[in-house]
Amino acid sequence: MYSEEESDLNDVLPQDVGSLFSDTYTEESRYEFCGHRLLITQHYGCHLGVAAPVWDAALNLCSYFEKQKVNFKGKNIIELGAGTGIVGILLSLLGGNVTLTDLPHTLPQIEKNASANVPNGHPLKVCALSWGLDQTKFPQDYDFVIGADIVYLKETYDHLLQTLQHLCCPRTTIFLSSKMRTEHGTVDFFQDVLPKHFNVALVQRNVEDNINIYSVSQYQN
Template sequence: MSGLGDELPREVGALFSDTYTEESRYKFCGRELSIIQHFGANLGVAAPVWDAALSLCNYFEEHKLDFKGKKVIELGAGTGIVGILVSLLGGLVTITDLPHALPQIRKNISVNVALDHIPNVCALSWGIDQVHFPQDYDFVLGADIVYLKETYDHLVQTLLHLCGPRTTILLSSKMRKEHGAMDFFQNILPQYFNVEIVKRNAEGDINIYRVTRFQN
C-alpha cells in the first residue's frame, strides 16, 4: 500500500510509532505463504498485510484465475503478498513499490519463492518511473493503493502506460470516504477505462474492480 511519496494519512501514521517485526501465515490457492511485516516509521503503510490484499488473494482462489505464463506487474506491493502468490501460481511477475519498501519484499520472496521462479523487484514511483516499464502486461494488480488524493493523477498516468488493449487491471480497495476512494473509482478512473465491480465485501467495506482500456 504505497505509491508516490512517503506521506501517510495522519490517522494512519500514528499506528507505526513502534518498531517490531511480525510473521504471519496464510493459505491461498493451495499455497502456504509466510509473510514478514516490519512495522515502524520507516515503512509506514508499506509494512502490514492489508485486508484488501487478502481479499484480492481470495478472489484469485474463488475464480481460479490462470496466471501461468502471464506477464504481471503489482503496484504499491508493500509486503509483496499478492505478487508472491501470483508468482507461485506460475505468473511472470514484477513487484514494485517505492525504494524503502523493496527490502521487505525481497525478504518475503526469499522465504516463499523457489530460486527458479523469483519475481523481479523494482522501484516504481507513479507518474515518473512507469516509462521504464513495458506496456504489454496481461495483468496489473494493486491492493489498497488508492488512499492519497494527491497521487491519483499519477496512478492514472501509470495505469495508462502499463495497460495495453488486452490488459486486465485488478484493484482491491478499502473504500475510505475520507480519502476519496469512491470518487476515484466512480468519477476519475472511468474517464480513461472501463471500470466494473467484480466483488464487494460489505463487512470490510472492500471492493475489487476489474479495469480495462476502452476499445476503439
C-alpha cells in the first residue's frame, strides 16, 4: 500500500509532519463518537511511519458517521489502510461486521487498539492487505469500504483502484475521507481518476482542515 516509498516520508507528506516520525514513543488518546469512548494507542517512530497517528481525516469521517447516523448494524465492512484502526473500531461498536486491513507491519498496533476497545463477541477481524497484490483473497460482497487519508501517494493509485474494483459489488458504498493535498495528486485522483471508474459524490467539505469526504459507488447500467 505505502510500498518502499515509506522510507522517504518528506516526499509523501507535508514537511511539517515529518518530525512526527523522528523519535520513537507511544501516545494514548481518547475520543468519543456515537456514544462510544475510544482509547487509541499510537506508536510513533520510523517503523510505522504514516500508519502511526490518528489523522484528522479519520476523525472527520467518524464525526460524519455520527452526524449522519449511518446504519452499520449487521453490515459487512472493510477498512483499507486502517493505521490505528479508529474508524473500523467505531463501526464494529456500531454493530458492523468489520475487517480492518493494512500492511503486515502495522497489524500489531491495530490489534492492540481493537482489543482495548471492542468487547469479545463483536465480529472484528484484522488482516494484512497489500493493494494490487492480494485483494483477491477477500470477498466481493462488502456493504461498505472505508478509507481515511489513504490517497496521498501517486504510485499506489492504480493498486488502490484495482482493490476497490475487486471489493465492490452493486450495493457497496465506499466512503473515502482525505486531506486534499494538491502536491501529491490527491485532488487529481478524486476529480479525474476515480470518476472514470466509479460514481463519486462529495458529501462533506471541511474547509478549515482542507478535508473532503466522498461517497463512491459503482456506475449503474
